[in-house]
Amino acid sequence: MSIKVLFFDDDVNWARTVDIFCKDSKIELCQMANIADIRLKITQDPTFNLVVIDISTPKRSILEVIRYLKLNIPSVKIILTVSDMIILNKLGLTSGALTKLGVEDVLVKPYGQAALIKSIHGIHQFESWQTLKNQDEEEDDQEEAVREQDDRFTGVKLENYISGSVNVFDLYLRTSRNNYIRIFHRGKKFNKQKLEKHQSKENIEYLYFKTADRGTYINFTNKLLEKMIDKDINVGKKAGLVKEVSEIYIDEIFTKGIDAQIVTEGEAVCRNIYNLIQEDDILFEMLESYLNLDNSFRSHLFGTMFFSSVICKNVEWASGSTVEKTCLGAMLHDIGKLKLPEIFKTLSQKVMTPSQLMQYKSHPAMGVEMLAKFPTISEPVKQIVYQHHEMADGSGFPSGLPGIRIFPLARIVSLANHFSNYIVEKNMAPKQAIHPFVMERNTLIKFDQVLIKSLIIGFIKKGKS
Incomplete structure (x- = not known):
């Protein structure tokens, strides 16, 4: 068409x-x-x-x-x-x-x-x-075996997948390495009974779609989340869906790069995350069950974005527009690493050689250089990307700015970034990590005290001290 x-x-x-x-x-x-x-x-x-x-x-x-x-x-x-x-x-x-x-x-x-x-x-x-409209009134019964490389497919947990009445892309089951069965066709009616039949016979954990359809999945799921915010839908379903779309969005950026539409979708992801965690039940569900961070790049970026949202929720001066810019900056804060060798995506600063560290410290400037090509990306987002490694005591990089000179939204992302790293390094759940993290001397001298308090408040249920 x-x-x-x-x-x-x-x-x-x-x-x-x-x-x-x-x-x-x-x-x-x-x-x-x-x-x-x-x-x-x-x-x-x-x-x-x-x-x-x-x-x-x-x-x-x-x-x-x-x-x-x-x-x-x-x-x-x-x-x-x-x-x-x-x-x-x-x-x-x-x-x-x-x-x-x-x-x-x-x-x-x-x-x-x-x-x-x-x-x-x-x-x-x-x-x-x-x-899309139904191509015909018949159910989508045809299935076919497909042999293609695994990297051409993206998996989504079955428990986190929601379909409309019509399939927005082809859907597959994975049978073995590089082998799939196409069970649903784009434009055909979604057949829930057919999926349940497969579930009863096989131990299905994931549905798959072509990686080329990732953008469609992100847009479709963002629209769903917008409608789900005020609906009485299972808290776990909302929490799982927002984490799934965020991580797939991150994969899209860091494999395909940035373009105008992916930035627009990123803004929608950020709005949805922030709007959803306004419900305390969803926030605590995510902290307790869905925020299992690991050493992967996508997990770190999601954690940084999520904790930036938590801090914003408890900062009095953070408007809706401010939150959106902060979360998008958090999502893009490491975009400059695309210009560095792959190893830098997960390599800890603590084990870098002096030459590696010098190379690593160039990624904020490289990130801003990449974003300069996109007029629709606001200056605050670029400032976050450039300053997300600055510290209140002036020990950060690339400029060694003292706290008062660091852009306020960059201070939020800097704290969220370090807490996300801390959780993975200590192999702790967020709720267990928050107390030792804020008690460390480095935390107290390197980050804004008001923002530390805002992060802590995010872990306290209303009515509890």
């Missing part, structure tokens, strides 16, 4: 170039000669998935159309193109303003065909499941 895109750029020559870009790429491009025509066209034909608008020649009418789309047709995704990023600054279009306008990505001209196609397909792929 082709992606329908409305396109406006008053540079006629560049518009022709883009038309050539989109041929043979399953993108149905509709060129608009006048910015005002976009509003009329999309009202008449709501099947358009995306709008690409050039803002190199700033006009009030362009911003008015963007605001109209955001308010009246929020399902339509917007990509802005611009000849120079300075133009966005002059218009006051900060990362926050772009997000409020519903802008998913910004491309700087002259962008190449690959960049345009990646942006369009990336945004569409995550949400393509929303257009």
Whole structure:
């Protein structure tokens, strides 16, 4: 199925170039000669998935159309193109303003065909499941054996999987190394009885989908979690689901890298985590049963993000927007390690050689350099990534800043980062680790006392001292 895109750029020559870009790429491009025509066209034909608008020649009418789309047709995704990023600054279009306008990505001209196609397909792929309808009325009874490499599949615990009435991607059972059975087909009805039949015959712990569908899984599950927040659904189900989607999201970032849509999904993951732990029952369920951290990279990042959320919950000045930025910064804090050899993802600083330590200390700056390519990532998130190893006593890196000069949100992530590491190093559950952690001298001198208190409060049930 082709992606329908409305396109406006008053540079006629560049518009022709883009038309050539989109041929043979399953993108149905509709060129608009006048910015005002976009509003009329999309009202008449709501099947358009995306709008690409050039803002190199700033006009009030362009911003008015963007605001109209955001308010009246929020399902339509917007990509802005611009000849120079300075133009966005002059218009006051900060990362926050772009997000409020519903802008998913910004491309700087002259962008190449690959960049345009990646942006369009990336945004569409995550949400393509929303257009699915039953292909027919028959149950999804066909099964087939599939032999493919294990790394082409992603597993999700059966107890944490929730489906809609229609399968949003193909689902598989793993029978042995590199061998699978496809039991559900994308677009077909979800057959619960069929799954229960397999469960009664086999010891099934995981369902699998293609790793190429990870983005779809993340988007689908984020939407489910948004709906589940206020519903009377089993606490363990909510807790397990939020941990599962967070870790799969982390896998997506650190194997495929960052793009505009993955950042948007990360913001949704952060909102869902924070909203869910507002319910004390879910917070304590996660602390007691679901926060089993290990030495893996994904586990560390999830732990850092989760404990950052716990601290934010108990900090008076943390607004919803602040929490979202803090959690996204926590999720991305080690993104610079992608530029380092694989060993640095799990290697402890305590066992590094002097040359390794010097190399390791470059990862915050490398992370900021990577994020600089994405205008929709806010400055606070970049500051968190750059300063997450700074310490209150000035002993941190890369700048050795004293406590008062460290960005407040970076202080939160720094504390959460170290507590996450402490749990793994000591092989302790969070509830057992919190007391010895806060009693250590290093904790008391290296971290903000108010934030330490906020972390402790997260472990105290209401009505208990």
